Amino acid sequence: MNAVVVRTRAVIGLAVALASAGVALTATVANAATIETIAKQAILLDLTSNTVLFEKNADERMAPSSMSKIMTAYLVFEAIKGGRLTLESTLPVTERAWRMQGSKMFVELHNNIKVDDLLKGVIIQSGNDACIVLAEGLSGSESAFAAQATKRAKELGLTGTNLTNATGWPDPNHYMTARDLAILAEHLIKDFPEYYHYYSTREFKYHGITQGNRNPLLYRGMNVDGMKTGHTDAGGYGLTASGEREGRRLLLVVNGLPSMQARADESARLIEWGFREFATYALFKGGETIEQVPVWLGEQETVPVSVPKDLNVTMARADRVGMKVSLVSNAPVAAPIKKGDVVGKVLITAPGFPGKEVPVVAAQDVEKLGFVGRAFAAAKYLVFGAKS
CATH class of the missing domain: 3.40.710.10 (DD-peptidase/beta-lactamase superfamily)
Known part of the structure; x- marks a missing residue:
């Protein structure tokens, strides 16, 4: 299936890859920029x-x-x-x-x-x-x-x-x-x-x-x-x-x-470094539709997907230019689907950034087709094949 490009205010070029993948939420460590401390x-x-x-x-x-x-x-x-x-x-x-x-x-x-x-x-x-x-x-x-x-x-x-x-x-x-x-x-x-x-x-x-x-x-x-x-x-x-x-x-x-002065100076230096070298980018609002994902044997052909809560990512400012945001999903997703079911993940990558994965959920229910509808859909698939 060809990749679909979705444009948002937060990210220019959200590549949506529809392929088989598992979902895992990992803690994010923005470690591209480095600093030492006493x-x-x-x-x-x-x-x-x-x-x-x-x-x-x-x-x-x-x-x-x-x-x-x-x-x-x-x-x-x-x-x-x-x-x-x-x-x-x-x-x-x-x-x-x-x-x-x-x-x-x-x-x-x-x-x-x-x-x-x-x-x-x-x-x-x-x-x-x-x-x-x-x-x-x-x-x-x-x-x-x-x-x-x-x-x-x-x-x-x-x-x-x-x-x-x-x-x-x-x-x-x-x-x-x-x-x-x-x-x-x-x-x-x-x-x-x-x-x-x-x-x-x-x-x-x-x-x-x-x-x-x-x-x-x-x-x-x-x-x-x-x-x-x-x-x-x-x-x-x-x-x-x-x-x-x-x-x-x-x-x-x-x-x-080692001293009160060192505590004051070192703390100020580390906090200033954090504000200066890193930035936080808002990608999606919680509940905002990211994309329509294909559904298999459902009463509708696609289901809107979203992230459960606001998705922000922090990375070194220098890495922002190479940031890529991809939606990876097991598509088509088999009906029935309940609102809130995990159907994929958003994957954020950038040079020097270790990556971040966030689950993507169905934004609404999709009921399964009845017997006649399933039979028709199967026959249609045999004749015309899957959409690409």
Whole structure:
């Protein structure tokens, strides 16, 4: 069968090859452009297209330090969404929380503090004491909270995570991976957009003490709006950061850097590289008809096909010129066909780009012909052969 060319606004020249092929959805890694980093662990994602732009030891266990407070905030946001807490709820300060060392919000012993203030203490001031108040308030004890956090991490797909506390306090059994932190951060951004603003707040005053947000990229005018720093002797200096430009959101996790200055400079360099060297291209809207695929023994001769959700692809800008988008399908597709049935795949290729495959589904039902119709179609095929 001759290839059909479909023109769209997003892609010039969509070659549609109708041939026997299986369908597989593969994770995309845009690895044409390369960069090195002094970070011990790192991963850079384009969340708009779910594409890994760069990674280094991303599945290596590491001490996440205060970056694991992202999970503490996540569980609090879930509790608020589930009706167990409100931002105006108050939680008591125990002696254990009051005595907690490290970075502090400076909670007052036996005081009752609003959840809204405690969240600001955790996210902006990195307060270990605020974490303990929230953990004890939600789960009765920090150890019970940590067990709940580890369980929730597994449910979210964080396969390299085990949490023993709510703060990131040094513990050899308290670990995450850079990839897990990226997955968690993405969940928080997407699951709780109404609370993400906490991460871009630059300072918070509590108990007469004003503290600035520790994320150095918030002050560099580079459209970064989150998320969390971390530092321990075991983990080095780390940062989980996210920013958005022109509809693209990048997410970076780095750890194992030697100093605060290196953390700031290296994080800024990696994010700028991601925005500069790569671009995200919108190919198809979810549900938009891509092509009509031939049907065998159906009440109609073709079925419209589409992608289930918006299809965006991220690749190095230099590779865009050679990008090809092909629809590969088992054609003709035998009736009956149900709306949503997978009938092929969209294949995106380009020089230096590892490729991306996305399933294509039927956009409507197609019933099977009755006995007479099938007999007529078979006779027609024997006489005239298949269309080309």
